[in-house]
Amino acid sequence: MDTLNATPVCSAVEPEHGPDQPVPFFSQARSFARLWPLISEHVNDVIDHGKYSHGHKVAEFERALAAYTGAEHVIGVNSGTDALVILLRACGLQPADEVIVPAFSFIASASSVVAAGGRPVFADIEPDTYALDPARIPSAVTPRTRFVMPVHLFCQLADMAGVADMSRRYDLTVVEDSAEAIGMRWHGRHAGRLGRGGVLSFFPTKTLGAIGDAGAVLTDDLQVAEIANALRHHGRPGRTLNNFPGIATSTEYLGFNSKMDDIQAAVLLAKLTRLDADIARRNLLAREYSVRLRDCPGISRLPALSSRAGEQEPVFYVYLIEVDSRDELAAWLARRGIGTETYYPLPLHLQPCFAELGYTRGDFPVAEAASARTLALPLYPDLTLPELDAVCAAITEFYAGGHR
Ligand SMILES: Cc1ncc(COP(=O)(O)O)c(C=O)c1O
Numbered sequence: 001m002d003t004l005n006a007t008p009v010c011s012a013v014e015p016e017h018g019p020d021q022p023v024p025f026f027s028q029a030r031s032f033a034r035l036w037p038l039i040s041e042h043v044n045d046v047i048d049h050g051k052y053s054h055g056h057k058v059a060e061f062e063r064a065l066a067a068y069t070g071a072e073h074v075i076g077v078n079s080g081t082d083a084l085v086i087l088l089r090a091c092g093l094q095p096a097d098e099v100i101v102p103a104f105s106f107i108a109s110a111s112s113v114v115a116a117g118g119r120p121v122f123a124d125i126e127p128d129t130y131a132l133d134p135a136r137i138p139s140a141v142t143p144r145t146r147f148v149m150p151v152h153l154f155c156q157l158a159d160m161a162g163v164a165d166m167s168r169r170y171d172l173t174v175v176e177d178s179a180e181a182i183g184m185r186w187h188g189r190h191a192g193r194l195g196r197g198g199v200l201s202f203f204p205t206k207t208l209g210a211i212g213d214a215g216a217v218l219t220d221d222l223q224v225a226e227i228a229n230a231l232r233h234h235g236r237p238g239r240t241l242n243n244f245p246g247i248a249t250s251t252e253y254l255g256f257n258s259k260m261d262d263i264q265a266a267v268l269l270a271k272l273t274r275l276d277a278d279i280a281r282r283n284l285l286a287r288e289y290s291v292r293l294r295d296c297p298g299i300s301r302l303p304a305l306s307s308r309a310g311e312q313e314p315v316f317y318v319y320l321i322e323v324d325s326r327d328e329l330a331a332w333l334a335r336r337g338i339g340t341e342t343y344y345p346l347p348l349h350l351q352p353c354f355a356e357l358g359y360t361r362g363d364f365p366v367a368e369a370a371s372a373r374t375l376a377l378p379l380y381p382d383l384t385l386p387e388l389d390a391v392c393a394a395i396t397e398f399y400a401g402g403h404r
Pocket of ligand 1: 215
């Protein structure tokens with residue numbers, strides 16, 4: 001385990017933070033203020049151009065994202081959730097096909113499987129990455145299993161070497177829920193390009209966040225790309241696919257209205273040019289948290305890169321700690337104006353919407369422990385060091401007060 005406990009790295013003068021000033025969990029307004037000159041140029045271009053959905057700015061963004069990720073094909077859609085549904089359908093999911101999904105994730109990892117017509121089958125996670133444990137795949141496989149969906153959460157990728165081994169052994173198609181994983185790479189290959197296809201979410205809180213909902217499908221497989229391109233647009237293969245010309249003459253698939261709108265593409269295109277700098281700042285702030293919190297009683301786990309960490313660089317989308325008295329700590333911080341989030345308070349197999357799948361508490365103990373003990377702290381490029389100090393001081397004070 002590498003617990004990111006290097007020496008502090010921030011030294012620049014940062015604005016003061018008064019004792020009663022709140023620290024929001026997330027603030028997109030700050031990054032918009034910082035990037036507005038760049039964003040407004042692209043937004044004005046869209047407005048002048050006059051096509052506001054599925055237009056030239058979307059195509060421009062798709063090309064830029066293809067260059068950033070190395071993906072052969074990028075299909076911009078209206079959310080990460082729709083990207084998952086479209087990807088599963090484009091990969092040929094048939095009714096009642098089973099998809100192995102980690103028990104600890106955002107609801108869309110599993111609800112997308114149902115929306116695409118399949119059935120999620122859950123498996124437990126690894127305690128360090130919080131991602132699907134490849135060793136748990138064999139016990140989830142049945143004669144109907146056709147897909148496995150690793151989900152890359154918080155700051156690092158799932159064990160993709162292990163997932164690849166298992167997918168070969170059981171003949172499973174790998175679709176990556178890389179909604180949180182922009183910038184993450186495995187041996188230099190971007191997340192979403194480690195299986196048949198993957199997705200990105202540009203929900204405003206994400207590392208690359210839009211000004212509303214947006215998402216993308218990534219794939220190197222032309223057939224998957226062509227079907228996904230059609231599915232996002234009512235099943236019509238009409239619009240360009242990364243400059244791929246086509247004329248809509250018929251509706252080949254039962255698709256969706258899941259087009260990306262051009263204002264989102266304009267914002268994303270502008271923010272993409274700053275993405276690597278934003279990621280560097282996120283990673284730096286994560287190291288600062290780890291330095292300050294490493295000896296704090298009550299915290300049982302700081303973000304730890306897996307022992308396979310040499311294979312990848314972290315990208316801190318979320319800084320997640322495991323703590324005693326999690327809900328009391330969150331309430332205590334909230335009373336001091338400090339925002340936190342619980343990702344994810346109930347594991348997927350215990351969600352009421354999946355009751356009919358027949359899982360019970362105790363089925364996936366690592367996922368259940370993670371849901372009970374983890375808390376996400378404020379982390380975004382425009383968080384200041386004094387704000388980060390205030391968060392750490394408040395946590396330390398909480399446990400110094402005898403809370404357990
Ligand atoms: C792991 C994961 N999967 C899927 C999604 C769905 O993305 P979106 O919110 O863009 O629909 C998210 C985003 O919240 C996510 O974090």
